[in-house]
Amino acid sequence: MPKKREAESFLPLTPAMFHILLALADGEKHGYAILKEVARRTDDKVRLSAGTLYGNLSRLESSGLIAESNRRPEIVLDDERRRYYLLTEFGREVAVAEAERMQEALGQARAKHLFRKEKLA
């Protein structure tokens, strides 16, 4: 199966998509938790609205990058209206491919001395 090529066909991901995949990288989460995590990790620079979040979730789900999780938290912590999403193996490949793409771009920027001071050294 030409998995690699298929993963690359999703690139480049939109920032919202990449951050959603990233948020799910360390475990399954429900929609609001994804949104909070993205905001926290980006210092509120990427703020997802409900519409953008679920539009992206819908597309990621139908392309098989994420899936709905069957596991639920303990009854006391659970809100039955919430659905939990997890990153699929394919989703992880796509996220990695995107991260590599970004790294490569960053490397090229460095090689060209785009940054006056090596901020990210």
Added chain:
Amino acid sequence: MQNPKLPHSQKLFRALVRVLPFDFRTNYEGEMEGVFREQHREAEERGGFLEALRLWKETIVGIFATAPQEHWQILVGDCGYAFRMMRKNLWFTAVAILTLALGIGANTAIFSVVHAVLLRPLPYPQGHQLVFLRQQAKKLGIEDMQFSVQEILDYRAQNRTLSGLVEYHDMSFTLFGHGDPERVRTGVVSANYFDLFGVKALLGRTLLPDDDRPGAPPVLLLSYEYWKNNFGSDPAIVGKTFELNDKVHTVVGVLPPVPQYPNENDVYMPTSACPFRSNKTHVESRDMRMMEVFGRLKPGLTIEQASADFSAIAAGLKSAYPKSYPDDIGFTSVASPLQEELTHTARPTLLLLLAAAAFVLLIACANVANLTLARMARRERELAVRSALGAGRSRLLRQLLTESLLLACAGGLLGLLLAYSSLTLITDFVGRLTPRAREIHIDSQVLLFTLIAAVGTSIVFGTLSALLSRTNLSSSLKDGSSGAGLGRRHNRMRSTLIVCQIAFSFMLLIGAGLMVRSLIKLQQVDAGIVPQRVLAMRTNFNWAKYTGPETTEVVVQKLLERVKSEPGVLSAAVSSRYPFEPEIITGGPESVSFSFQIEGRALEAGQAPPVSTFASVSPDYFTTLGIPLKAGRLLADTDKSKAPDVVVINESARRKYWPNEDPIGKRVSGDGGEHWVSVVGVVGDVREFGLDRTPPPEFYGAQAQNAQPATLIVRTAAEPRSMARAITQAVHDVDSQTAVTHVLTLEQARYESMASPRVTASLLGTFAGLALVIATAGIGGIMALMVSQRVREIGIRIALGARPASILRMVLRQGMLLAGLGVAMGAAGAFVLTGLVKSLLFEVPPTDILTFSAVGAMLLSAAALASYLPARRASAIDPTEALRAD
């Protein structure tokens, strides 16, 4: 369900979410609401009002950015699904697309005509300012008496409403210097004619005021088509010279490819170059009228103001020149928009055809809705399953509408092709009604119309079928069979649609039937001549060579003798015109009418003078055409230019002007008593201005005593067309510079004179035929479906002892009931609507019993035939098979 205790923010959010597609909402709405609630609470805690406002902004932007993407994805999915369904039901798809294509194609074709002819402004700058002027003698029934040179000068000098006033007339001249002598249609116009219309030359220049000066060097302007076809678009044409009317003319320019109004010409020349128009008597006379006049309204002025202006000028002329405008002929002059002038004959026919095309589309819609319903019956299970899997009603509606939209678009595309391929035929037809026909083409607005027709159509039949999915579909899942309850409901709907189809088809067939009846009546009319084996042709002598009546007399005599000497020629005559000549069919009797006075009969105050049409003919005209003598004598060879002036009248003239006395020997004058002409004979009436027109009073003057002849008429022993070449040669033997054109048999001319009603009847007949086929197929289809749905019931009936014949009768009865209802409704509608086509009918009442009964019988027998096949199938059902099935 709306919760009244819900916070406003939540309610607003729910409303906002509705822009997202149904499927998406079903999946995520609850969660989205939860997320938004949390975000809202947090925002209020964090920054109060401003934070909340920021959240709203982001939320609104987010939802409106997501909605189009989600809708698009669903559309793509639905289309894919619809394509699969269409492929699965190829038969249904083909029939539906074809039906819609016929409906949409018919409408597109007719709309392209209506758009070009009636709706689009004239293709000239500020075309709405162009007006057509007419002098009228209302009490004589003359709508357009044309203008004389003196009148044109008066109107030009006195009017205050026009920024320009130009004259036009056309003639045929023989052009030398480009191969064989060639007859060219020549427009003779004022120098500022093209400036007034706003037409600039493609090559060289148009006419200048100097060209119009008496004695100016003659110049010519070529039409685009003439330049292209006869000179191969020669770029060096300007400056070339040709001989016309014994004078050398220089080409000064070529017109661009614009529509030429009022007539198409090969060349144009200024008035000073036309030997007739520039003739001294013609210029000085107030009564020699042969010109048309056009004007351009000053900016901001209305047509009513122009009409008032012109009728005031006419009143002034009347009191200044009482001899030229006798009291109480009802003399006046009016202005009308040029656009209206060019289209008024075509309007009723086009609107009738547009209505007929709309009917065809309605019938097509009903038929496709019916097909869809029939298919829905088979798809009920599928739809019920989808519904059970969570597809809501609006989701199914959306799917069904997508399917119908695809069908309609395919139908529209095919319809467009049909319309496009019929365009030449239609342009040709409309060309007989209006000079705007050449503007007909399929442009962006016609395409838009087709798109609207297709989308509208899909909405009509898509909604019809989707409405039925409102029924609780879960019932059809429980129901093992094909949904008996729903089936019945469908059948009622289908029956209603069938009744409507039959009714509309009936109305269309009545329209077509009336036109056909009218055409048959027209064909049966006795025109008063014997048109078989008569050849007519224009013999365009170069009259500039033959000045004076004597030389003309000699050459006419020579011509007739030479033609008569040709073997196979029985008789020959020359005349100013002949029956059914295309020009007089278009122009009508007014174009050749004159008013006169009868000796010893003074007009009472307020009485209009007598009026009659006039033709100048050589003595053998009557025998050549087979016009019978009724009293007195025919014209004779002795009625020469120097002999006393004589005239032969027709029976209409006798009935109208000498009802109780013998007209022979009575004298009339057409020039206020200066010359008197004796009536020497009475001949039969000829319907020469069109078979549908009552023959007007007619005077036949002796050719030798009147205008130079324009046509040659020959009766032959054999097929007349086979003699055309020999006769043309005979004419050339007399004068080789004579162009012989418009060679036509009288039967052809008679046939051509009926072109407009014939084409209307055939187009309407085509539409009605389409409607009949669609409706008959519809009735057959629904009966077949009903039978297949009732196989079990019929099986039981047969098992219980019903005889096949009674089953056959039962199904037939049902089909005929629908057809009967449709015919009754159609008849009621037709009674109301046919009044509208009255003006297009000839001697057929709009409620013609024969047409109504024939059409009714035809539709009913078609319905009977269509129901017979399913009925026979029903009567042949094997009860054991039927009961075992399912």
